[in-house]
Every structure is written in C-alpha cells, then in structure tokens.
Amino acid sequence: MNAQMNLRAILAIYRFEMARGLRTITQTLVSPVLSTSLYFIVFGAAIGSRIDEVEGVSYGAFIVPGLIMLSVITQSISNASFGIYFPKFIGSIYEHLSAPASFLEITTGYVLAAATKAFAIGIVILLTAFLFVDLQIDHPLWMLLFLTLTCLSFSLLGFIVGIWATNFEQLQLVPLLLIQPLIFLGGTFYSVDMLPGVWQTISLFNPVVYLVSGFRWSFYSMADVSLGWSLLAIFGFTGICTAIIGWIFKTGWRLRD
Amino acid sequence: MADIVRVEGLSKSYKGGFQALKHVDLTIREGEILALLGPNGAGKTTLISCICGITSISAGRVLVAGHDNVTEYRAARSLIGLVPQEINLEPFETVMATVRYSRGLFGKKDNDAYIDEVLRQLSLYDKRDTQVRALSGGMKRRVLIAKALSHEPQILFLDEPTAGVDVSLRKEMWQTVAELQKRGVTIILTTHYIEEAEAMADRIGIISDGQIRLVREKQALMHELGRKVLRIELAQPLTEVPAGLDTYELSLAKDGAELVYTYDVQSDGTGITRLLTALAERGVKVRDIRTEQSSLEDIFVDLVEAEGQA
Structure with a gap:
C-alpha cells in the first residue's frame, strides 16, 4: 500500500499552487519582466553601448543569459519557499501531515509548481530580450535543459528555505544574503576572464558561475568553464538539495513535533 | 460493534x-x-x-x-x-x-x-x-x-x-x-x-x-457515578441539622430554609421515606421537595478533585 504513489496529491498541490500564481499574475510575471527590462535599459543600452563586445557578442546580448538566470533563480526560490512556508504560517500544514501522501509527493507538487512558474518567467524574459537586443541561440535544446534544471534545483533549495524559515524575515534572508551575491558574482554581467587572477579562482567556488556559464554557452557557444563541469555542478547541486530534503522528511525537522 | x-x-x-x-x-x-x-x-x-x-x-x-x-x-x-x-x-x-x-x-x-x-x-x-x-x-x-x-x-x-x-x-x-x-x-x-x-x-x-x-x-x-440531591424546603428555617440524623448526608442551605439530602442512586434504598418520617417525628414541617440529578460536570469535577487529593 505504501509503495503506491499518491499521484493525485501531487496534482492537487500543483494545481493549487499554479492557481495561486495565476491569481497573483502581476506579482508572478509582470514584476520580473519589468525589472529585467530595466536591466536591459541600464546595462544593455546605457552602459553597454560604452563597453566593448565580449568575445564577439555585444554586451547587451552577452548579459541576457545571466539576466534570465538571475530572475529564474530568485523566482524559483521565492515561489517554492513561499509555497511551503505559507501553509506552515497559517497552520493548514496539518492537512499535508495527516494526508496519505509521502513527503516525496508533497515536495514534488510544490517544487514542480515553483519550477513551472520560474520556467514561464524565464521564457517571458527571453522573449522580452528579443525586443531589446539581437539574440542568437546556438543550442536551443541545451538552453531548455539548463533552464529546466536550474528551475528544478533552485526550487528544491527554495523548498528547504521555506521549511527552515520560522518567520517572514528568514524567508527573505537566504535569497537576499546568500543567493543575490552569488548570482551577481556569478558572471551574470561579466565573463569570469574579466576578473583579476585571484578572483577568478574564488569564482570557481561559486556554483552559479557554472550555471550561467553553461546557459550562456547554449546561446553563444562560449563558456567560462567547460560544459561538462556546468552539468556536473547543476546535477551535484540538485543532488545535495534532494539529500537535504530527504533528511528533513525522515526526521520531520521543523514539520512534525 | x-x-x-x-x-x-x-x-x-x-x-x-x-x-x-x-x-x-x-x-x-x-x-x-x-x-x-x-x-x-x-x-x-x-x-x-x-x-x-x-x-x-x-x-x-x-x-x-x-x-x-x-x-x-x-x-x-x-x-x-x-x-x-x-x-x-x-x-x-x-x-x-x-x-x-x-x-x-x-x-x-x-x-x-x-x-x-x-x-x-x-x-x-x-x-x-x-x-x-x-x-x-x-x-x-x-x-x-x-x-x-x-x-x-x-x-x-x-x-x-x-x-x-x-x-x-x-x-x-x-x-x-x-x-x-x-x-x-x-x-x-x-x-x-x-x-x-x-x-x-x-x-x-x-x-x-x-x-x-x-x-x-x-x-x-x-x-454509576451519578448522585441525586433531594432539596427539602422547610416551613420554618433551622439553625442546625436536627439531632439524630447523622446517618444521612444532610446539610442546610438558604440560611436554614432548605435541607439538602445527597444520596446515591446505586444504593439499595434511597432512604427518602425514612428521612421524611424522621423529620416528621421531630416536628420539622416540609413545604416542598424536589430532586436534582447531578450532571456530568459534577462527576467530572469530583473525578478531577479526587485525582488532586490522591
């Protein structure tokens, strides 16, 4: 009996979370598009016009993959963390805990919904980018793969943050203090070669470097690190998040007294 | 079931x-x-x-x-x-x-x-x-x-x-x-x-x-745990429970205008007849009587109090 998956529970959570996203469509979609458009105007048009091409790609086009990653990563985390934190906060989590659903199913529902929303945002930003710059996508399938894996892995991380957080401040803390610096220092707006020697080495410890590099490679066939390392990094990151969630569910940490 | x-x-x-x-x-x-x-x-x-x-x-x-x-x-x-x-x-x-x-x-x-x-x-x-x-x-x-x-x-x-x-x-x-x-x-x-x-x-x-x-x-x-209470309204108020009625669980209420008899429903006889006869023998005039069933609340309070004393 326990071996049988409760797929309907996954679907129920997924639908519920997607409905929440649609209800707050302005928050979900419009604000990331707006903020990315501002980046394009400031970095792409205003500052970018004074910056040389980066390895044959105009600066405005060069930052597109990084900007998409910036939004997708923050959105994945905030969607997934809010999704699980909110029932905890209002107390409706009792229902998840008393339902004949495993933690795997509950996580899958929340993470898939958060990843879907982030993916949609990524695509919308990509389409918006076409309005501002000339884009080429050399490896569209790899591009979609990187986008999907990034959405999934950071939604997993967001889910952990949502379980860990005991108040709304903590919910903001991880994206603000940890993720934002990692993204900004992760080669979003520059190529790692542009950094002085020591910083190049330090950058290699930043997982976001590998994601942005791989994602940018799918656009322009140029990368800071090899494709293999990028894939390894994203799978490694996903693996670590999954392991942490597995442990949380085994122990009931912050969920079950 | x-x-x-x-x-x-x-x-x-x-x-x-x-x-x-x-x-x-x-x-x-x-x-x-x-x-x-x-x-x-x-x-x-x-x-x-x-x-x-x-x-x-x-x-x-x-x-x-x-x-x-x-x-x-x-x-x-x-x-x-x-x-x-x-x-x-x-x-x-x-x-x-x-x-x-x-x-x-x-x-x-x-x-x-x-x-x-x-x-x-x-x-x-x-x-x-x-x-x-x-x-x-x-x-x-x-x-x-x-x-x-x-x-x-x-x-x-x-x-x-x-x-x-x-x-x-x-x-x-x-x-x-x-x-x-x-x-x-x-x-x-x-x-x-x-x-x-x-x-x-x-x-x-x-x-x-x-x-x-x-x-x-x-x-x-x-x-099982229920006790009943018989309230006896007296024609003349009493200052104390009449002598010789120690065997009954009696108390006075309402400034002596009411005599309260508590008895167990489970026991063989309630003792009501004997009590009323005894009162009549002592010249106590009864105006009215009524009984009350103790509620679950009383039972509960009794039980919790008994816990406290134990």
Whole structure:
C-alpha cells in the first residue's frame, strides 16, 4: 500500500499552487519582466553601448543569459519557499501531515509548481530580450535543459528555505544574503576572464558561475568553464538539495513535533 | 460493534522533556460518538495529533481499521478526516477550491457532485465560490468540516468543534454531527464543555494529565457515578441539622430554609421515606421537595478533585 504513489496529491498541490500564481499574475510575471527590462535599459543600452563586445557578442546580448538566470533563480526560490512556508504560517500544514501522501509527493507538487512558474518567467524574459537586443541561440535544446534544471534545483533549495524559515524575515534572508551575491558574482554581467587572477579562482567556488556559464554557452557557444563541469555542478547541486530534503522528511525537522 | 481504532500504550514526549501522553490505551468502536473530555492541556489534541499522523509517536502504536498508522500510514490515514481546533484556512481560496484540494491530497479522484452534496449539508453551497476570508467564523469552521469530509472518511476527529462558537451555531454543529453518525461515520470529539459530551456522545472518555482516567457508556457513567440531591424546603428555617440524623448526608442551605439530602442512586434504598418520617417525628414541617440529578460536570469535577487529593 505504501509503495503506491499518491499521484493525485501531487496534482492537487500543483494545481493549487499554479492557481495561486495565476491569481497573483502581476506579482508572478509582470514584476520580473519589468525589472529585467530595466536591466536591459541600464546595462544593455546605457552602459553597454560604452563597453566593448565580449568575445564577439555585444554586451547587451552577452548579459541576457545571466539576466534570465538571475530572475529564474530568485523566482524559483521565492515561489517554492513561499509555497511551503505559507501553509506552515497559517497552520493548514496539518492537512499535508495527516494526508496519505509521502513527503516525496508533497515536495514534488510544490517544487514542480515553483519550477513551472520560474520556467514561464524565464521564457517571458527571453522573449522580452528579443525586443531589446539581437539574440542568437546556438543550442536551443541545451538552453531548455539548463533552464529546466536550474528551475528544478533552485526550487528544491527554495523548498528547504521555506521549511527552515520560522518567520517572514528568514524567508527573505537566504535569497537576499546568500543567493543575490552569488548570482551577481556569478558572471551574470561579466565573463569570469574579466576578473583579476585571484578572483577568478574564488569564482570557481561559486556554483552559479557554472550555471550561467553553461546557459550562456547554449546561446553563444562560449563558456567560462567547460560544459561538462556546468552539468556536473547543476546535477551535484540538485543532488545535495534532494539529500537535504530527504533528511528533513525522515526526521520531520521543523514539520512534525 | 467492531473496534475501528485501537490505541495501545501510546506515549508522547516533547523535546523539552514534557510528557503529553502517558501510556494511553483507548479503543474506539465503529459508528459511535466518543467524547474525550478533559481540561485544557490534558493531552486531548496531542492524542488526536498522534492518531492522525501530525505528531510523531514516542512509544506505543495506533491501529486504524487494523492498519498501523506509521508503517501503513496511507491505508490508515485515508480513513480519517480531521477537523482541527484552530481555523487554519488559506484565506484567498474559494470554498470549493480548498475543499477540492483536500480531496486531492487524500488521493481521491475529483468528484464535484459529492463535494456539492457535502457543502449543501453544511449549508455552504451558496458560498462555494466565495473566498474563505469573506466568511463568518461559524462558516469557516464548517469549511474545515467540509474539508475533513471531502475524501469520504470513515472516522472523523473533531478537535473542540464548538470552542468559541455561539449557542445557536453549537446546536447546529451537534445536529450536523448526529447526521454524520447516522451515515455511519465514527466520530471522536474533544471538548471541555461537559454539556456537549452529555448531549452528543455515546461514550465518554475522561482525560487529564496525559492519561485516560476512564471510558464509559455515557448512561452508565451518569448512573454509576451519578448522585441525586433531594432539596427539602422547610416551613420554618433551622439553625442546625436536627439531632439524630447523622446517618444521612444532610446539610442546610438558604440560611436554614432548605435541607439538602445527597444520596446515591446505586444504593439499595434511597432512604427518602425514612428521612421524611424522621423529620416528621421531630416536628420539622416540609413545604416542598424536589430532586436534582447531578450532571456530568459534577462527576467530572469530583473525578478531577479526587485525582488532586490522591
């Protein structure tokens, strides 16, 4: 009996979370598009016009993959963390805990919904980018793969943050203090070669470097690190998040007294 | 009646060392209404949480229709609906969406016709497309019941269903529970309102300090522990209980205008005839007499006080 998956529970959570996203469509979609458009105007048009091409790609086009990653990563985390934190906060989590659903199913529902929303945002930003710059996508399938894996892995991380957080401040803390610096220092707006020697080495410890590099490679066939390392990094990151969630569910940490 | 839930040697200790349940044994029969009565902090909610899977168990086990609620949690939990004490609802969802969600979580196929029927029974049908935040407190409570019933459970736990609910709504809630029982749902409710247990339950369990003190048929409990009081209104007030009546449990009330005789319903003779004769012999004139049955409340207070003295 326990071996049988409760797929309907996954679907129920997924639908519920997607409905929440649609209800707050302005928050979900419009604000990331707006903020990315501002980046394009400031970095792409205003500052970018004074910056040389980066390895044959105009600066405005060069930052597109990084900007998409910036939004997708923050959105994945905030969607997934809010999704699980909110029932905890209002107390409706009792229902998840008393339902004949495993933690795997509950996580899958929340993470898939958060990843879907982030993916949609990524695509919308990509389409918006076409309005501002000339884009080429050399490896569209790899591009979609990187986008999907990034959405999934950071939604997993967001889910952990949502379980860990005991108040709304903590919910903001991880994206603000940890993720934002990692993204900004992760080669979003520059190529790692542009950094002085020591910083190049330090950058290699930043997982976001590998994601942005791989994602940018799918656009322009140029990368800071090899494709293999990028894939390894994203799978490694996903693996670590999954392991942490597995442990949380085994122990009931912050969920079950 | 067959047993549908068996709680065996259940203990629960929290991290701080507080032991909320101490080796609880409890059997719930199929189709009954069992009221768990106890003061705040007695362990009622913890017991329910352990049975429903919200709280982990420190020792012992819970069988739901023969399924262990830890090793066979899917089978066990799918039989149970839980109405929590607090109103824990997503405020921005519509009634229909939130009830449909509960059904899905329990792995049941969509069935809006069934949900509509549940909503009608709970007088919520007109509000099915209304956001939860726009509902009154009483309606929100009924939404919680609708959610608990959404997956057609055989067992329904109601944790203090009428706490903070006004009198008319409370009566309505009792009626709802009675109708559910008619449909074959086993109901376990916790309450600290004795009148509630008295009005609804088939059996009553008394819980205090993490232990089940007793579980009895309501009638038997009332009878077994029930004492009656005979109030004798006197024509002339007395200053003290007349001499020679030490064998009776007598006291004076209302400044001596009333003589109160407490007796046990269980004993062979009530002693009323003999007492009245004795009073007449002593020239005490009686104006009126009436009897009072002690309520469950008295029984409960007696029991808890006895605990305190023990």
